[in-house]
Amino acid sequence: MLVVTTIAGVRARRQELWRQGKTVAFVPTMGALHEGHLSLVRRGRELADEVWASVFVNPTQFGPGEDFERYPRHLDQDVALLTKEGAALVFAPSVKEMYPRPPEVQVTLPRLAPHLCGAHRPGHFSGVALVVAKLFNIVQPEVALFGAKDFQQAVIIRRLVEDLNVPVRIEVVPTVREADGLAMSSRNSYLAESERQQAVALWQALAAAKAAVASGERRGSELEKLMLATLRRYPGVRPQYVAAVDPETLAPVERVAGGVLLAIAAYVGNTRLIDNLLVEVPQ
Ligand code: AMP
Numbered sequence: 391m392l393v394v395t396t397i398a399g400v401r402a403r404r405q406e407l408w409r410q411g412k413t414v415a416f417v418p419t420m421g422a423l424h425e426g427h428l429s430l431v432r433r434g435r436e437l438a439d440e441v442w443a444s445v446f447v448n449p450t451q452f453g454p455g456e457d458f459e460r461y462p463r464h465l466d467q468d469v470a471l472l473t474k475e476g477a478a479l480v481f482a483p484s485v486k487e488m489y490p491r492p493p494e495v496q497v498t499l500p501r502l503a504p505h506l507c508g509a510h511r512p513g514h515f516s517g518v519a520l521v522v523a524k525l526f527n528i529v530q531p532e533v534a535l536f537g538a539k540d541f542q543q544a545v546i547i548r549r550l551v552e553d554l555n556v557p558v559r560i561e562v563v564p565t566v567r568e569a570d571g572l573a574m575s576s577r578n579s580y581l582a583e584s585e586r587q588q589a590v591a592l593w594q595a596l597a598a599a600k601a602a603v604a605s606g607e608r609r610g611s612e613l614e615k616l617m618l619a620t621l622r623r624y625p626g627v628r629p630q631y632v633a634a635v636d637p638e639t640l641a642p643v644e645r646v647a648g649g650v651l652l653a654i655a656a657y658v659g660n661t662r663l664i665d666n667l668l669v670e671v672p673q
Contacts, residue, residue: 392479393469397528400442400481404530412439416531416558418522421445421482422462422576423471426566430535431475433563437533440478444525449485450493451517462579481529488524497523499546505640506542506653507664510630518543519550526556534558539565539573541651541666542640565665571597573665580661588626589658595620595632596667599652603669610634610643613652621656630655630662637668646671 394400407414415434419427427443434441445468452458465482472480497519502508508515526534536544544562551560566574571593572586581589595617602616617632636643637651646669653666 391469391473391477394479394481395483396487397483400479400528403479407440413532414438414529415441415561416525416529416534417441417443417477418525418534418536419443419445419468420447420461420576421468422464422579423468424566424574424576424578426537426539426574428471428475429566430537430563431472431477433561434533434535435476437535437561438531441476442479442481442529442531443472443477444481444483444529446481446483446488446521446525448488448517448521450489450520451514453511453513456511457577457580462576481525488521493520496520497550499549502542502546502549502640505635506631506633507655508542510655515542515546519546522547523550523554523556526551526558531558533561535561535563537565538562538668539575539665541637541653541668545638545640567593573663575663577661577663581658585626585659585661588624589663591621591624591627591658592654592656592663592665594624595654596652596665599634600667600669603646603650603671608646608671610646610650613646613650617652617654621654626658628657630657648673 415438417430417434431441447461449458496516498516503515548560570590572589598620599613599617613634614632621627621629633653634643635651637649643650649670651668655664
C-alpha cells in the first residue's frame with residue numbers, strides 16, 4: 391500500500407489510474423482505525439478497483455476546548471490495518487499541506503448544521519464540509535464511503551455533493567458495534583473501564599425508543615423522554631441531547647410517520663459519545 395503525504399503525490403497516482411481506466415473508492419477518516427472504519431474499506435473494495443483512505447485529524451472541525459490535540463494518532467498501526475484490508479493508498483497529509491494558509495472559503499449549511507450535534511458544536515460541520523470538499527477535489531474518487539454512525543455528517547455530505555455537483559457517489563455503511571451494542575469509535579479509547587460499562591447507556595436508550603415505536607408510540611416528544619429516562623439510569627452518563635428527527639431534514643418530528651432518526655449525544659466522564667438509530671415505522 392502506498393503512503394502518500396502530498397497532494398501532488400495523490401494527483402500523480404490518480405492520473406496513472408485514469409490511464410489504466412481504474413476506479414477509486416475513498417474512505418476519509420481521522421485515523422485511530424477500528425472495525426467501523428474497516429467495514430467502510432471492505433465495502434469500498436466491492437465498489438471500485440482500488441480503495442483509498444485518508445487519515446487526517448482536521449483542525450477546522452474541532453472547536454476551542456475540544457480534543458484536537460489529544461485525539462489518538464497511530465499512523466503506523468493504521469497503515470498496517472489498511473494494508474491488511476487491501477487498501478491501495480492512504481493519504482496522510484500534514485495540516486500545512488491541507489491548509490497552507492487559513493482558508494477564506496467557508497461551506498455553511500444553515501438548515502442542516504444547526505440540528506443535533508451542530509447545535510452543540512458550532513462550526514463543526516462547516517469544518518467537516520470544507521475538508522471533505524477539499525479531499526474530494528484532491529482524490530476525485532468515483533465513490534466515497536461514510537458511516538451511519540455519523541448520520542448528520544452523512545446527510546450533510548450528500549447535500550454538499552448535490553449542491554456543488556461533485557461527481558462522486560456517496561455510500562453510507564451501517565454502524566459497527568461492540569458485543570454490548572456500544573458503537574465503535576476512536577474516542578472509546580478515552581473511556582476508563584468503569585466508564586466503558588456505562589457507555590452502553592446510549593445503545594440501551596436507542597433500543598428502548600425503537601421498542602416503543604414497535605409498540606405503537608408515535609409522539610417524538612415521548613420517544614425523547616424515554617431515551618432520556620433510560621440514560622438517567624446510568625449515573626456516569628450526562629446526556630447532551632436526545633432527539634427524534636426527520637432523517638432527511640434532521641428537524642424534530644412531532645408525530646412519527648415513515649422513518650424516524652433517534653439520535654443521542656452524551657458525556658461519559660469527559661468523553662463525548664454519539665449514537666443514532668434509524669427506525670422504519672410500519673405503515
Ligand atoms: P472518523 O475517523 O471518526 O472521522 O470516521 C471516519 C468514517 O468512519 C466516518 O464516515 C464515520 O462515520 C465512519 N465510522 C466511524 N465509526 C464507525 C462505526 N462504528 N461504524 C461504521 N462507520 C463508522
